[in-house]
Amino acid sequence: MQNAAFYLLTILIWGSSWFVITFQLGEVHPVVSVAYRFALAGVILFAFVHLFSRKKEEKHLSVKDHLFMAAQGLMLFSFNYSTFYVATGYLPSGLVAVVFCTISILNIVNQAIFFKKKVDGRVLIASILGLFGIGLVFLPEVQVLSFEDDSMFGLALCLLATLFASFGNMLAMRNNNAGISVNTYNKWGMTYGAIGSFVIVLLAGIEFKIDTSFDYLWSLFYLAAVASVIAFGCYLTLVKNIGADRAAYVAVLFPIVALGISTFYEGYVWTLEALAGVVFILVGNMLVISKPGQIKKWLRLKAS
Numbered sequence: 001m002q003n004a005a006f007y008l009l010t011i012l013i014w015g016s017s018w019f020v021i022t023f024q025l026g027e028v029h030p031v032v033s034v035a036y037r038f039a040l041a042g043v044i045l046f047a048f049v050h051l052f053s054r055k056k057e058e059k060h061l062s063v064k065d066h067l068f069m070a071a072q073g074l075m076l077f078s079f080n081y082s083t084f085y086v087a088t089g090y091l092p093s094g095l096v097a098v099v100f101c102t103i104s105i106l107n108i109v110n111q112a113i114f115f116k117k118k119v120d121g122r123v124l125i126a127s128i129l130g131l132f133g134i135g136l137v138f139l140p141e142v143q144v145l146s147f148e149d150d151s152m153f154g155l156a157l158c159l160l161a162t163l164f165a166s167f168g169n170m171l172a173m174r175n176n177n178a179g180i181s182v183n184t185y186n187k188w189g190m191t192y193g194a195i196g197s198f199v200i201v202l203l204a205g206i207e208f209k210i211d212t213s214f215d216y217l218w219s220l221f222y223l224a225a226v227a228s229v230i231a232f233g234c235y236l237t238l239v240k241n242i243g244a245d246r247a248a249y250v251a252v253l254f255p256i257v258a259l260g261i262s263t264f265y266e267g268y269v270w271t272l273e274a275l276a277g278v279v280f281i282l283v284g285n286m287l288v289i290s291k292p293g294q295i296k297k298w299l300r301l302k303a304s
Contacts, residue, residue, distance in 0.1 A: 003241050006234040007289070010250045013234075015257020017227040019265065023219035027211045030085040031204070035197035036220060038077045041228035042191035048229070049183050061180070061188075068174055069185045070192040076168025077193025077228075082200055083161035090154025092141040097255045099158035101134045104251055106166040107244040114170050123245045126287035130252035133280030136273045137259065169244040176240045182233055190228065249288045252281055 024033045061069075088096055104127035111117040135142055145151050175185040201208065211217075238247035256278060262268035 003238060004289070006238050006241075007250065010231050010234045010238065011253045011257055013227055013231040014250065015254040016261060017223060017231070018255070018258035019261045020219045020222050020227070023215045024223070026216075028209045028216070029201070029206045031082050031197060032201055032206060032208060033220070034078070034081045034085065035194050035201060036210075037194075037224050037228060038073075038190045038197065039194035040220065040224035042187055042194055044225055045183065045187035045190060045229050049187055061184075065175070065178060065180060066188065068171055068178070069180070069188040072168050072171035072175060072185060073189035073192030073194075074196045075164045075171060076232075077190050078196035078200070080161045080164035080168065082197060083157055083164060087154045087157035087161060090150045091158065092144065095138060095141045095145065095155075096158055097258075098131075098134050098138050098142060099155065100162050100165075101131050101252045101255070102159070103162050103166050103169075104130060104245070104248040106162060107169055107248040110166050110170050111173075111243065111245055115173065117243070117245075120245060122287045123249075126249060126284035127245075127252070129280045129284035129287070130249060133277040133284065134252055134255060136277030136280065137255070139271075139273045139277075166244075166248075169239055169248065172236050172239050173244055182236050182240060186229075186232055186236065190232075246288050249285065253285060256281060 024030070028036075084096060084100070091099075105124070108119055108124055108127065112119055145155065172185065172189075176182075200206075235247060235250060238250075259268055259270075259274075263270070
């Protein structure tokens with residue numbers, strides 16, 4: 001039941017964050033906003049753990065642990081976000097969402113490589129169904145992909161960003177296996193990720209700005225406190241409890257929540273292809289969350 005709550009919370013929060021991010025765009029460079037977001041998230045999480053956590057840090061953190069947490073932070077909270085933001089300059093946002101959904105398959109492959117985990121056939125089939133479904137949902141944007149402009153460069157950036165995110169998931173699994181709590185490696189990871197983003201800003205010569213408008217500040221706080229501290233806490237707890245392969249299926253589901261919000265606030269119009277895509281995604285979701293043999297048992301009951 002706890003995993004189901006984490007699963008639903010992650011999908012709803014990250015689904016809504018796509019809309020909230022639009023309030024961040026404008027005066028402040030996106031990579032600077034990413035740096036602000038995870039710096040604030042790190043501060044919030046450090047304060048929360050210090051003030052409210054009943055558990056003391058369960059182990060002494062070695063230099064090796066900090067190196068792995070820094071690597072996780074750079075991959076998951078800096079490099080992937082920065083690369084995705086650059087990629088959106090070359091591709092429609094819907095196509096970026098489609099490419100990011102490949103994390104469900106990348107996590108399956110990377111778990112097999114780094115942790116020797118046997119590939120779960122149900123999860124692999126579910127990921128393929130989900131990826132096909134999300135492709136149908138964003139079919140108009142997929143169709144504009146061209147070999148004659150910079151789209152291929154944008155596609156390569158999206159794949160690289162997704163690979164960064166998958167490596168971040170693997171590093172989180174390593175930190176779990178080392179006995180480090182989710183809150184501990186998240187607070188350090190977000191801090192290291194923010195530092196990495198600030199370094200990128202400095203090296204790229206990007207101007208530091210702060211937008212003091214209400215929309216920018218409330219959306220920044222939401223993205224830091226809710227979409228980062230809470231959602232990443234839920235998601236990485238899922239990685240710990242059910243594995244990165246099954247947890248990554250949230251990446252297929254939260255764009256559907258984003259489109260639901262867009263329907264009411266931005267006038268998104270659903271097509272037959274999009275509705276068919278949702279069916280594929282939901283079938284894949286049933287495979288991911290069901291236990292082995294549960295689907296067959298359910299079908300036998302229906303047949304009888």
